[in-house]
Amino acid sequence: MKTRILLILLILWTAFDAFAQQGMTLEQALDVAEINSPDMKITRLNLVRSEENLNAQRATLKSNFSLTLNPLSYTQNREFNELISDWYSRTTTESYGNFTISQPIIWTDARISLSNRFGYFDSYSEYTNTTSKGFSNNLSLNLDQPLFTYNRTKLNLKELELALENSKLNYAIQLLALERTVSQAFYYVYQQQQSLDIASQAYENMKKSYDIISTKVDAGISRKEELFQAELNLATTKSDYENKQVALENAKDDFKLLIGMSLFDEIVVLPNIAVDTISVDISFAIDQGLANRMELRQREINIESSQFDLIQTKALNEFRGNLGLSFGLFGDNENVADVYANPTNNEAVSLSLTIPLWDWGERKSRIKATEASIESANISLEDEQNNIIIGIRKVYRNLLNLRNQIAIARQSITNAQLTYDLNLEKYKNGDLTGMDLNIYQNQLSEQQLSLTNSLISYKLELLNLKIQTLYDFEKKEAVSPVTSLEEK
Numbered sequence: 001m002k003t004r005i006l007l008i009l010l011i012l013w014t015a016f017d018a019f020a021q022q023g024m025t026l027e028q029a030l031d032v033a034e035i036n037s038p039d040m041k042i043t044r045l046n047l048v049r050s051e052e053n054l055n056a057q058r059a060t061l062k063s064n065f066s067l068t069l070n071p072l073s074y075t076q077n078r079e080f081n082e083l084i085s086d087w088y089s090r091t092t093t094e095s096y097g098n099f100t101i102s103q104p105i106i107w108t109d110a111r112i113s114l115s116n117r118f119g120y121f122d123s124y125s126e127y128t129n130t131t132s133k134g135f136s137n138n139l140s141l142n143l144d145q146p147l148f149t150y151n152r153t154k155l156n157l158k159e160l161e162l163a164l165e166n167s168k169l170n171y172a173i174q175l176l177a178l179e180r181t182v183s184q185a186f187y188y189v190y191q192q193q194q195s196l197d198i199a200s201q202a203y204e205n206m207k208k209s210y211d212i213i214s215t216k217v218d219a220g221i222s223r224k225e226e227l228f229q230a231e232l233n234l235a236t237t238k239s240d241y242e243n244k245q246v247a248l249e250n251a252k253d254d255f256k257l258l259i260g261m262s263l264f265d266e267i268v269v270l271p272n273i274a275v276d277t278i279s280v281d282i283s284f285a286i287d288q289g290l291a292n293r294m295e296l297r298q299r300e301i302n303i304e305s306s307q308f309d310l311i312q313t314k315a316l317n318e319f320r321g322n323l324g325l326s327f328g329l330f331g332d333n334e335n336v337a338d339v340y341a342n343p344t345n346n347e348a349v350s351l352s353l354t355i356p357l358w359d360w361g362e363r364k365s366r367i368k369a370t371e372a373s374i375e376s377a378n379i380s381l382e383d384e385q386n387n388i389i390i391g392i393r394k395v396y397r398n399l400l401n402l403r404n405q406i407a408i409a410r411q412s413i414t415n416a417q418l419t420y421d422l423n424l425e426k427y428k429n430g431d432l433t434g435m436d437l438n439i440y441q442n443q444l445s446e447q448q449l450s451l452t453n454s455l456i457s458y459k460l461e462l463l464n465l466k467i468q469t470l471y472d473f474e475k476k477e478a479v480s481p482v483t484s485l486e487e488k
Contacts, residue, residue: 023270026186029259033182034175036260043174050167054160061106061153068098070119094121109153110145135336140328140346147321150311159308162301169294169301172481176467183463185255187456190271192248194452198445199241205424205441206230206237212428222430233438273455278462278473282396285469289388292470292478296388299381306374313370317356317363324350388468395465402458409451416444 034040076091096119104111115138122133146152213230216222256263290296328346331339356363420440426432466472470479 022265022267024267025270026183026272029182029186029255029269030179032261033178033259037178037258038260039174040178043171047164047167047171050160050164054157054164057157057160061104061157064100064102066100066102068100070094070096088126090123090125092121092123094119094123096120104153106151106153106157108145109151110143112144113142115140115142134332134334135339136330136332137339138328138330138346140326143323143325145323145325147323149318149320150315155308155311159305162304166298166301169298173294175481180460180463180467182259183460185251185258186269187271187273187460189248189251189255189269190273191449191452191456192244192251193269195449196241196244196248198448199237199244202441202445203234203237203241205420206234206438209424209427209437210234216430226433229433229435233435236438237441271456271459273452273459278399280396280399280465280473282393285392285396285465285471285473286389288469288471288478289392290385292480293384293388293468294470294481295384296381299377299384303374303377303381306370306377310367310370310374313363313366316366317359319353319355321351321353324348324352392465392468395461395468398461399458399465402454402461405454406451406458409447409454412447413444413451416440416447420444 072093072095074093076089078087078089080087096117098115098117100113100115102111102113117138118136120133120135122131124131210230210233213222213226217224217227252267253263255269256265256267261267326346326348329340329343330346331341331343333339333341420443423432423437423440427437462474466479470481471477472479
């Protein structure tokens with residue numbers, strides 16, 4: 001009865017422990033990390049800032065409506081009139097409002113505005129001893145057009161568009177870097193899980209061998225020294241098993257901290273390390289990398305930005321002009337209904353020119369400095385292309401080497417298992433010492449762990465190849481992190 005109760009309790013405890021531990025795949029870990037990682041949060045905020053700056057700039061291209069109100073203005077001044085060489089007083093009370101519609105014109109960098117100023121005034125002058133009062137309205141249409149210079153509105157908009165594109169690229173690159181970091185930590189936890197399982201298996205095997213030698217010593221078949229060695233081997237494997245437990249818990253804590261999940265959640269990583277033979281065409285891989293790598297587009301953006309800097313630099317101390325046109329209709333009357341009974345046309349045309357004479361070579365030097373920056377950006381683009389080619393070649397060679405290592409590791413496990421089984425029989429028959437059996441057990445454990453490490457290394461190199469080329473050779477499809485970001 002007691003045995004049955006203990007068995008039921010053991011089954012319930014095992015079920016509860018399995019339920020308490022949360023199974024986590026690599027994809028789930030990446031989703032958690034993308035949301036909770038501090039680096040991703042900062043990158044995401046930079047992306048939001050670039051988006052809102054561009055939205056604000058686009059908003060400035062639409063019509064702007066403004067209303068200025070001055071409900072009351074009162075002034076009393078003592079002024080000197082040179083014509084009569086005498087002082088006089090003037091008192092003025094007024095109230096007015098000004099409504100304006102302003103519209104920038106992106107194609108020519110001009111600005112057109114419609115303004116209407118309506119007000120009431122009451123003014124007394126001691127000089128004429130008269131009082132003037134009434135309503136006035138001034139309606140005007142104005143145009144302000146820069147001449148002989150670059151389109152600043154278009155340039156500012158293009159700069160912000162490039163800044164947003166660069167922020168999206170940064171986010172996507174950061175996401176790929178996060179995938180690499182999380183994958184490495186994820187597989188490291190799996191390595192520790194496997195190490196614990198292998199250590200547990202070795203511990204169980206050593207307990208069996210200890211029971212065998214203990215029985216033989218008790219029966220007087222083996223020497224007592226063999227029991228001492230078996231006890232030492234058992235204590236060693238138990239210590240190794242406990243060390244692996246500590247290493248696994250430490251790896252889990254580091255992993256949970258990395259992806260931003262609660263340190264009190266219990267997890268078990270569930271990797272997919274099944275390795276199929278992946279055929280990689282190195283020429284195709286390089287072409288994909290050169291066509292799709294976001295770092296190259298970032299270098300191109302740097303070149304375009306430098307070109308914009310050159311345009312702005314050439315505008316330093318430039319010959320430029322400005323054309324101003326204004327047409328208006330003004331009216332005033334004591335009665336508001338008759339304010340336009342006798343209107344007056346207000347017209348204005350102005351043309352201003354700025355002609356640089358001598359700047360002591362400032363503009364020329366600044367242009368040369370900007371041109372040097374453009375050349376530096378071009379060199380950086382070429383260097384990035386070469387680095388991409390070299391990086392893809394290295395990953396390709398590593399994949400070929402790891403495939404060989406996986407095949408060797410699998411055969412080594414088969415050989416080590418057969419060797420251990422044969423020597424275990426010898427140990428049972430008394431033809432092998434416990435120390436020698438421990439050597440074969442260690443060899444089996446090392447080969448099992450070696451295969452796990454080779455499989456994980458191969459998976460990480462496949463991920464590295466995907467990041468280097470932005471092409472998934474396992475799924476045989478292109479990777480578009482920027483497009484995925486826009487869909488989100």
